[in-house]
Amino acid sequence: MKVRKNLQEMITEIKKSERFKENVVHWHTIEEKEAKTADMPRNLHPALKEALQTRGISQLYTHQKSAFEHASSGESIVAVTPTASGKTLCYNLPVLQTIVNDHNARALYMFPTKALAQDQKAELNEIIEESGLDINSYTYDGDTPANIRQKVRRAGHVVMTNPDMLHSAILPHHTKWVSLFENLKYVVIDELHIYRGVFGSHVANVIRRLRRICRFYGSDPIFICTSATIANPLELAEKLTEKKMSLIDNNGAPSGRKHFVFYNPPIVNKPLNIRRSATLEVRSLALEMLQNKIQTIVFAKSRVRVEILLTYLQELVKHKLGPKAIRGYRGGYLPTERRAIEKGLRSGEIYGVVSTNALELGVDIGQLQVCMMTGYPGTISSSWQQAGRAGRRHSESLVIMVASSSPLDQYIIQHPDYFFNKNPETARINPDNLIILIDHMKCAAYELPFTAGEPFGTFATEEILEYLTEERVLHQNGPKYYWMNDAFPAHNISLRSASQENVVIIDQSDVANVKVIGEMDRFSAMTLLHDEAIYLHQGIQYQVELLDWEEKKAFVREVAVDYYTDANLAVELKVLEQDRSKHGMLGEVGFGDVSVTAMATIFKKIKFETHENIGSGPITLPEEELHTSSAWLSLNEDQLKFNQERIEQGLIGTAHALKHIVPLFVMCDPSDVHVIPQVKAVHNERPTIFFYDKYPGGVGLSEKVYEGIDRIMQEAKTMINRCQCENGCPSCIGTDTTSGFAKRDVLKILAGLNKGEQHVY
């Protein structure tokens, strides 16, 4: 019988064996780091000191000490804390100390998910118990039973919740929380970096409402934020809370030895420069680990990938480890399902997890030894978060990033320096996005009437208040604006999804027991839940029998087929108004408002394993319209002297390359910014490439593109130049181009970058 290998032996094997070593393009070892500590603060309450002693903590890490000192002196702080660096003490210590000294003091903790709040409550309660102090901490979320809610409101010193609950249950009912708001000393925002883009813009407005209510009750809490490593934690924290912050980044936590392997699958088609699929490669690597019972987490970028990998792996180890040893974990699962997986991981019954980035958040799932990424996760900071999943408890660990053929992946895998030395991405929010802002001003007006001249956070409200009065949502009475509507505004506003109405997925396989198995936002549903789509959930295949677009319901039935589906979205775009413009090296660059209409057109059926196209069908769904902000680049056509056909092919290729480069510069999910080429843009009749925000009104992503357009084009050029393919491949300009000179033409378009001098900006 084969003897099981341990992690050490696996590492050696990957380094040495013929099978793997060729594909390893970079091996980065991060050495162990010693702890940097400081003495306990002298004024720390003896009971707390003792409680920490019993948990074996006699000294603090340097960043924990700094956090305590700053917060205790009344400063709001943001602490940058990598995975497993003891970040919870950064806020728990100052909070507990304050409550010990003033029994009326209250603190509100905000975690991005319920699971995290549950986790943290358990941890905080252990310290409280060991200290023997009389301090109540509770979670307050959708699961909190009605009979203890009143107690939480009245007597909870520490209330742990999530932004959604704060938005829809606490703030609109603030009169039931008088003792919390009157005595609120601290607001803790954990996982700050999650609050970016649309979600972050919403949460910034929830915080404006929170602080407005605090002012009404006469409190002005100190904010303590913790964040993973991003380029601008201080800026993000200040923008989110609109408070002056101090940055704490002297991390003193130790870390174990970590191997970070860049793995590029072998080329299987030389002329097309096509590599073996990352999914297949991850499958065999993961199988190797799992068969040796090495706990492994596999990240995949999309829900579909997660389900495909899960199906593969479960099938392969079914007899060895049992069907339940490998589980899927993704956002669309219902909470109970997710909870069970978290528990199984912690207890060790589950060896492998295949996850979307839902697990990036700091839910403590115990020791995983290996982390695998199916493709580059899209951002440097997200990669480090995922890598932190392996070896959390300071032991040796292995991280393997398997590149896909996408241009971005190929760029990253061939530029390890870029990855390891560059600043991680900048997190951007736009709290003043009008759609988001107005939604929250309605909630705010419901909570407390506005007074003329009263700002909302830093936003001057006059015009909005007038608008809402005209729309008969508010009523002006003297200097005050009152809510004058029978609705409960928070109920119609979701912080998490771009479109406010989700499609509910209903499984009708068992006629007697029809049940809801998940939900999905509207735009995704157009391409993932259309009639006949194959929808995967926990590795089970479902076919969509009917998508009821009016009612936003998708009826699915379990099936067993050997293919999945992939849909096309046709997009039309019009410039409504140009706000800014400048001359870039390649032509005119504009920024402004656009209208986008999207329509799902056809879908393809793609066979598992071979990934060949085995059929297609039409999708009949109404057009969706979107008003948003956009940046665009109109090329100097006359310099190119191309015919229509070559321009079109060149633009398609350029856009394909850009689509993958843009997320690098604008910290966002690749799907948050769309890149669309037009041979003749409607507004200026010139060949134009548009970059637009997916969210109505925009959240600042395309603005960043506008500012950095030349650098973005430069990087795209470098990437295409370095690609080894002959005539375009998925790793550079894509395969949607049909002409033989597409790659040359794209380079010609980009060639202007060298000649062009920078014009006036």
Added chain:
Amino acid sequence: MSIKNKLNRLKSHMVHGVQAAIPAENSKAETEALRELPFQEIWEKEGVKPYYVDESFCLVREKEYSLDDMHGHYAFSAIKRAVEAWNETDLKHPLSSKGNTPQDLFFFDTETTGLGGGAGNTIFLLGYASITDSKVKLKQHILPNPGGEIPLYKSFLESVDYTTMVTYNGKAFDWPQVKTRHTLIREHLPKLPPFGHFDLYHASRRMWKHKLERTKLSIVEKEVLGIERQGDIPGFLAPMIYFDFVETRNPEGMLGILKHNEIDILSLISLYTHLSFQLLGLDANQTSREVYETGRWYAALGESEAAKHSFTHLSHGDHTDAIKAKHALAFEYKKQKNWDEAIPLWKSVAKQGEEKLRLEASIELAKAYEHRQKDLNQALAYTMTAEETVTDPLLLESIHKRRARLLKKIDSQVKKPTIS
């Protein structure tokens, strides 16, 4: 681009919810006119007067009825008899007004701009009635625009000089909402005094759930109290009518709401009277089901004597309600370990009751014979009867256990030589 333009462009992405139908007028001019009260003649005719605090005001409507006036089956004066009757008994009951006079009570109801709790749900009408020696006095405090909340609550708090409120679902809705709105302007107002509270909603549910599909006040008053409303405005329209009133200041629609609220309040008087009569056995026309529900309520409260009284009253005869009463009565005797009374009652239920009662009675008899009377054969007989009717698998399992245990006991008794 200006914010206005952007707003218009993005309009399609925004939804605002229900709005009143009339377009907004320029509200600037209204600011100066805030102190004024247009349509004064109409208001005066309705007995409505403004109440000012500094620059803002609310409206107060007063109306009187004679105690002899009828509202449904009852004259208002009957409330005096109800309170008197509570004072004559020692029964503990959540609706008991022992220690009170009729003058201590106020019958209270509100109208709001939305459903459910929440800080932004505004109360625009606080109405209540109280009893004097010869009259029913109705008072309604009306919010003429959202800026008038301070006078609204001030006038209200100045005039509610009572100990106990009577409401319909006021414990869950009206009173918490008053507290919420009060909190928002609490620095301008006296504290809310503590009140006793009789919530008739839960009482009505207990008594009439069996015959009414919904136990809304309007349905209870029609089906139980014999009150007919004419041209009543349905409650769900109230917010829209109110928004319209705030814009136009024309009282027409509001008068309908005032009437609606008025009837709601007057119905509370008759309802409290009626419920008290039910609970105290003073209603000659009480149905047997009502007697039964009364008994069950007392049983739940631990008022065993009152419960037994109700059940005993019903238990003669063999109609369905009588059997149910016997069953319930038997449980009361069981509580007192009075097996001699309980067993015959259950025997009769086990013979004549519907399936479910028969089963329960047989099981109770089996228990009683096994553990109390120590008559194992009887116990076994009733266990077998129970087994015949049972369908619930869990229950069946426990019956099988009991049977096995009984057989074992019987067996060992037979084998054991009796010591005499």
